[in-house]
Amino acid sequence: MLWIILALIIALLLFAFLDAPGRNEIANLTFSHPDFYNLRDGIFTGSFKGKASHTRDTKLELVVCNGEVSKLKILKGAVDKNGKPTTRKDGKRIVDVLYTAVGEKTLDVDVISGATITTKTHLKALEDALMKAEYKSVR
Numbered sequence: 001m002l003w004i005i006l007a008l009i010i011a012l013l014l015f016a017f018l019d020a021p022g023r024n025e026i027a028n029l030t031f032s033h034p035d036f037y038n039l040r041d042g043i044f045t046g047s048f049k050g051k052a053s054h055t056r057d058t059k060l061e062l063v064v065c066n067g068e069v070s071k072l073k074i075l076k077g078a079v080d081k082n083g084k085p086t087t088r089k090d091g092k093r094i095v096d097v098l099y100t101a102v103g104e105k106t107l108d109v110d111v112i113s114g115a116t117i118t119t120k121t122h123l124k125a126l127e128d129a130l131m132k133a134e135y136k137s138v139r
Contacts, residue, residue: 029120034130036105039064045075046129048121058121060098062129069102077122088115094122101126 047059058077063070078086078094085095092112101109111119
């Protein structure tokens with residue numbers, strides 16, 4: 001029994017050690033300021049791919065209609081095996097944070113306590129999709 005407990009402790013420590021670079025990368029993410037008022041109509045995908053670790057890679061789809069975000073769908077990340085947004089025990093969902101960002105027209109929104117890193121990767125994927133949806137001025 002002692003060996004099993006010891007093996008579990010070692011496995012947890014090993015996971016924490018191996019996951020640290022990915023967690024640090026995400027903790028230090030910075031966000032640009034996409035122009036929510038200058039969006040082209042269409043369907044745009046956004047993603048976050050970690051360089052240090054791929055355990056929190058995220059992908060989402062953004063639908064813009066009449067210059068406004070009309071729908072968000074998480075394709076990879078905080079979704080269950082059926083593709084539905086996951087709900088935490090406290091009732092909070094990452095997709096709700098994304099809709100808050102869209103409603104407030106800023107990526108500077110409160111993240112979910114206890115899911116800060118996961119929330120940030122999804123916001124980064126939203127940023128990517130919004131940047132793709134922006135009209136680009138030609139000079």
